[in-house]
Amino acid sequence: MDTEALWLTLRLAGTTTVVLLAVALPLAWWIASGSGVARALVQAVVALPLVLPPTVIGFYLLVGLGPLTPVGRAVTRMLGHSLAFSFAGLLLGSILYSLPFAVQPLVAGFQSIGREYVEAASMLGASPLRSFFDVVLPMSRPALVTAAVLSFTHTVGEFGVVLMLGGNIPGRTRTLSVAIFDQVQDAQYADASRTALVLVAFSVVALLAIYTRRGWRGVESGS
Amino acid sequence: MSQAPETSFHHEVELSHRTGPLSLDVRFELTKPWTVLFAPSGAGKSTILRMIAGLAAPNTGRVALRYGEQKVVLTDTSRRIMIPPHLRAVRLVAQRPALFPNRSVILNLQYGMPTPERNRQSLDKHFALLDSVVELCRISPLLYKMPSQLSGGESQRVAIARAIAAGFGRLLMLDEPFTGMDGVLRDELIAGLKEWQAKQGAPILMVTHDIGEVFATGAEVMRMENGRIVAVGPAEIVLAAERERLLGLLGRTADPLQG
Numbered sequence: 403m404d405t406e407a408l409w410l411t412l413r414l415a416g417t418t419t420v421v422l423l424a425v426a427l428p429l430a431w432w433i434a435s436g437s438g439v440a441r442a443l444v445q446a447v448v449a450l451p452l453v454l455p456p457t458v459i460g461f462y463l464l465v466g467l468g469p470l471t472p473v474g475r476a477v478t479r480m481l482g483h484s485l486a487f488s489f490a491g492l493l494l495g496s497i498l499y500s501l502p503f504a505v506q507p508l509v510a511g512f513q514s515i516g517r518e519y520v521e522a523a524s525m526l527g528a529s530p531l532r533s534f535f536d537v538v539l540p541m542s543r544p545a546l547v548t549a550a551v552l553s554f555t556h557t558v559g560e561f562g563v564v565l566m567l568g569g570n571i572p573g574r575t576r577t578l579s580v581a582i583f584d585q586v587q588d589a590q591y592a593d594a595s596r597t598a599l600v601l602v603a604f605s606v607v608a609l610l611a612i613y614t615r616r617g618w619r620g621v622e623s624g625s
Numbered sequence: 626m627s628q629a630p631e632t633s634f635h636h637e638v639e640l641s642h643r644t645g646p647l648s649l650d651v652r653f654e655l656t657k658p659w660t661v662l663f664a665p666s667g668a669g670k671s672t673i674l675r676m677i678a679g680l681a682a683p684n685t686g687r688v689a690l691r692y693g694e695q696k697v698v699l700t701d702t703s704r705r706i707m708i709p710p711h712l713r714a715v716r717l718v719a720q721r722p723a724l725f726p727n728r729s730v731i732l733n734l735q736y737g738m739p740t741p742e743r744n745r746q747s748l749d750k751h752f753a754l755l756d757s758v759v760e761l762c763r764i765s766p767l768l769y770k771m772p773s774q775l776s777g778g779e780s781q782r783v784a785i786a787r788a789i790a791a792g793f794g795r796l797l798m799l800d801e802p803f804t805g806m807d808g809v810l811r812d813e814l815i816a817g818l819k820e821w822q823a824k825q826g827a828p829i830l831m832v833t834h835d836i837g838e839v840f841a842t843g844a845e846v847m848r849m850e851n852g853r854i855v856a857v858g859p860a861e862i863v864l865a866a867e868r869e870r871l872l873g874l875l876g877r878t879a880d881p882l883q884g
Contacts (some may be wrong), residue, residue: 437833516721516723518719518723519722519723519726521710521717521719521723522719522723522724522725522784523711523725523736524680524709524710524711525680525710525711525715525716525717525719525737525788526736526737526787526788527711527714527737527791528711528736528737528790529711530709530711536725536736537725537727540727541727588854597674607766612635
């Protein structure tokens with residue numbers, strides 16, 4: 403069992419989830435609170451990782467963040483090292499890769515809340531920001547849980563982006579899903595099956611977390 | 626309860642709007658303590674309230690409120706003025722109560738009230754206000770329930786109480802507020818609201834399609850037809866015509882039976 407890879411995977415998935423929620427909350431709220439060409443475009447871009455092969459995302463990030471582009475050079479100068487083949491690079495890749503899994507449940511959750519609640523709050527003097535935190539967020543708790551769990555597990559399971567962007571550096575960029583690939587290539591099937599089991603257990607627990615919560619005192623369904 | 630002095634007000638509303646089948650062209654002033662906008666369902670009454678509240682924008686129009694010494698223009702399409710709803714200091718109790726489902730009734734009531742300071746005097750004042758609103762709307766047994774546990778009529782009363790607790794602001798608007806309430810309760814609530822209105826000074830604008838409610842309030846009536854206000858005055862006069870019209874309709878439908 404590669405505990406270094408396990409720890410790295412958890413760290414990556416945890417950090418990704420936190421950053422992703424911070425990014426996805428305002429983004430999802432903006433998408434949910436209107437319609438128009440701009441919103442459709444943003445939504446399409448957000449959904450892109452669902453249909454693109456992960457290797458394609460990894461490839462573009464690798465090239466885009468490398469020394470060939472001005473952005474890549476600027477980032478490299480700022481950080482003192484290239485984003486490619488580093489934890490920060492993996493983090494960025496994971497955030498982009500899992501973005502739809504955070505944004506889409508939140509958009510659906512926000513859209514299911516009737517406008518009348520936000521309007522009622524505004525009629526009591528609450529600013530849009532205040533009603534977002536007081537009314538919208540508490541009412542979207544199930545969507546929030548779903549977004550967090552999906553972001554976390556999807557990041558745990560990513561492979562293509564990690565391999566393209568991070569390579570396979572033990573302790574830096576070698577996650578569980580990459581480790582299992584290595585173990586199989588070295589014909590260490592016992593190790594591989596232990597790693598695989600850990601990943602399966604993760605997924606089952608995560609899905610259970612989502613589906614047991616569904617039955618909770620849902621805001622819409624009452625007590 | 627705040628001891629607001631009797632304040633004079635003069636609100637002017639001018640709205641013109643067209644969407645689909647709905648065509649609105651209204652112009653009115655609010656100078657009486659309680660005004661009722663009377664029209665059949667689907668005539669755009671709620672839309673007018675939403676436009677005054679800033680929740681909807683008219684094609685063209687102007688909403689200007691004078692309250693005491695203050696005169697504020699909330700909407701003026703010709704000058705591109707559109708104050709956001711939460712800064713207008715007007716209250717709207719919508720037809721659907723929209724109580725916050727994650728808050729108990731008492732927390733709903735407190736939502737629009739200023740947070741009391743942590744001293745005896747301020748807290749006493751806060752809870753005295755809360756008590757009198759709860760008393761007025763007869764909701765003391767409901768205080769610690771969640772909105773999902775309330776009936777439709779109870780939710781409606783809590784929604785009214787929540788708006789009153791926040792203070793009338795410059796204008797309190799009620800959209801079909803007494804639907805699903807029995808007559809006794811309704812009359813009590815109307816009497817209570819009148820007392821509050823006298824103390825707060827800001828006017829009430831109510832919308833309804835129920836003639837009984839209009840007479841119960843004894844308020845000034847604006848009758849709306851086809852998106853226009855066609856008559857303004859006391860209920861006895863304005864709705865006498867309405868009643869005759871209804872009777873006329875009844876007479877016509879009765880004819881074939883007789884003949």
